[in-house]
Amino acid sequence: MFVLVEMVDTVRIPPWQFERKLNDSIAEELNKKLANKVVYNVGLCICLFDITKLEDAYVFPGDGASHTKVSLGFFDDILIPPESLQQPAKFDEAEQVWVWEYETEEGAHDLYMDTGEEIRFRVVDESFVDTSPTGPSSAGATSSSEELPKKEAPYTLVGSISEPGLGLLSWWTSN
Numbered sequence: 001m002f003v004l005v006e007m008v009d010t011v012r013i014p015p016w017q018f019e020r021k022l023n024d025s026i027a028e029e030l031n032k033k034l035a036n037k038v039v040y041n042v043g044l045c046i047c048l049f050d051i052t053k054l055e056d057a058y059v060f061p062g063d064g065a066s067h068t069k070v071s072l073g074f075f076d077d078i079l080i081p082p083e084s085l086q087q088p089a090k091f092d093e094a095e096q097v098w099v100w101e102y103e104t105e106e107g108a109h110d111l112y113m114d115t116g117e118e119i120r121f122r123v124v125d126e127s128f129v130d131t132s133p134t135g136p137s138s139a140g141a142t143s144s145s146e147e148l149p150k151k152e153a154p155y156t157l158v159g160s161i162s163e164p165g166l167g168l169l170s171w172w173t174s175n
Helices: 022-034
Strands: 007-013 037-039 043-045 053-059 066-072 089-092 097-104 107-113 122-128 155-160
Touching: 007 022, 022 037, 022 053, 022 066
Parallel strands: none
Antiparallel strands: 007 066, 037 043, 053 066, 089 097, 097 107, 122 155
């Protein structure tokens, strides 16, 4: 089982790496620091998945390197099937979004699940697909109209937002 952990770190980029893209340099330094290492209360770190936030870089006196604070976070391959949404829910064809029909004493209110909004969810399943390349088939030559293989994410989480307190953060926070 794999666990994704969000971490915050300050990364030192030596001056001779300034010609490279900042994201590439930071990813390399983080992988040097964390890959194949055991982190307390986390476990064995395999590799960096994503950089979610870069803050300003600083150059300290006596050190020509830049120091950048970085947040490492989640990823996009999270699936929440319709049956795992807050119920009753429906898909609004016109807006192309899911809508939770929230019942109150004053009647029903439509709460839209807009794309790109932050949510709280519970992981109910995970899926790992081996996406390693395969060699040519031994059955012989195939025609040039051969169907391309379907691209799949190597690691996917299946989530649920059907419990109270889960769903869009804006639903549960007061403005």
